[in-house]
Amino acid sequence: MARMTIGALAKAGGVGVETVRYYQRRGLIAEPVRAGGFRRYGADEVARLRFIRAAQQAGFTLAEIAELLALDARSDRERARELALARIAAIDTQIERLNAARAALEGLATDCAAGEGVACPILTAFDPRD
Numbered sequence: 001m002a003r004m005t006i007g008a009l010a011k012a013g014g015v016g017v018e019t020v021r022y023y024q025r026r027g028l029i030a031e032p033v034r035a036g037g038f039r040r041y042g043a044d045e046v047a048r049l050r051f052i053r054a055a056q057q058a059g060f061t062l063a064e065i066a067e068l069l070a071l072d073a074r075s076d077r078e079r080a081r082e083l084a085l086a087r088i089a090a091i092d093t094q095i096e097r098l099n100a101a102r103a104a105l106e107g108l109a110t111d112c113a114a115g116e117g118v119a120c121p122i123l124t125a126f127d128p129r130d
Contacts (some may be wrong), residue, residue: 003040009046021047026062028052059087097125 010017023029029048032039050068055065064083071080109119 003035003042005118009041009045009049012046013048013053015053022050023049026066028062051085054072059091 004012006017006020010020020029024031029045029052032041032045050066051069052062055068056062060068060083065085068080068083097122105122108122108125115123
């Protein structure tokens with residue numbers, strides 16, 4: 001792969017240039033030295049950027065991603081597994097909260113459909129004056 005500008009790197013990774021710069025400030029992607037007045041990126045940076053994006057989609061925070069990037073693929077399997085299990089637990093908690101919210105809204109929608117001439121329970125449930 002030819003060396004590319006930050007714009008080409010961003011495009012290859014499916015992000016904006018400012019996102020790449022943000023990742024650089026956070027230490028997730030190294031800033032290459034200037035060559036001919038421009039910073040040039042290669043396949044390693046594209047792979048790292050794609051790793052970051054995939055890890056974000058899995059729900060990892062940037063701090064967790066930094067730790068994952070620092071782990072050795074051969075010797076730090078246990079820590080990587082711990083991070084994944086913690087992320088799974090957090091996702092399970094989110095699912096429980098979303099299921100509870102769904103059930104509450106479903107009940108409000110049912111109550112709203114059944115009531116005639118009384119205040120809508122959906123609107124009154126969120127009224128800060130109550």
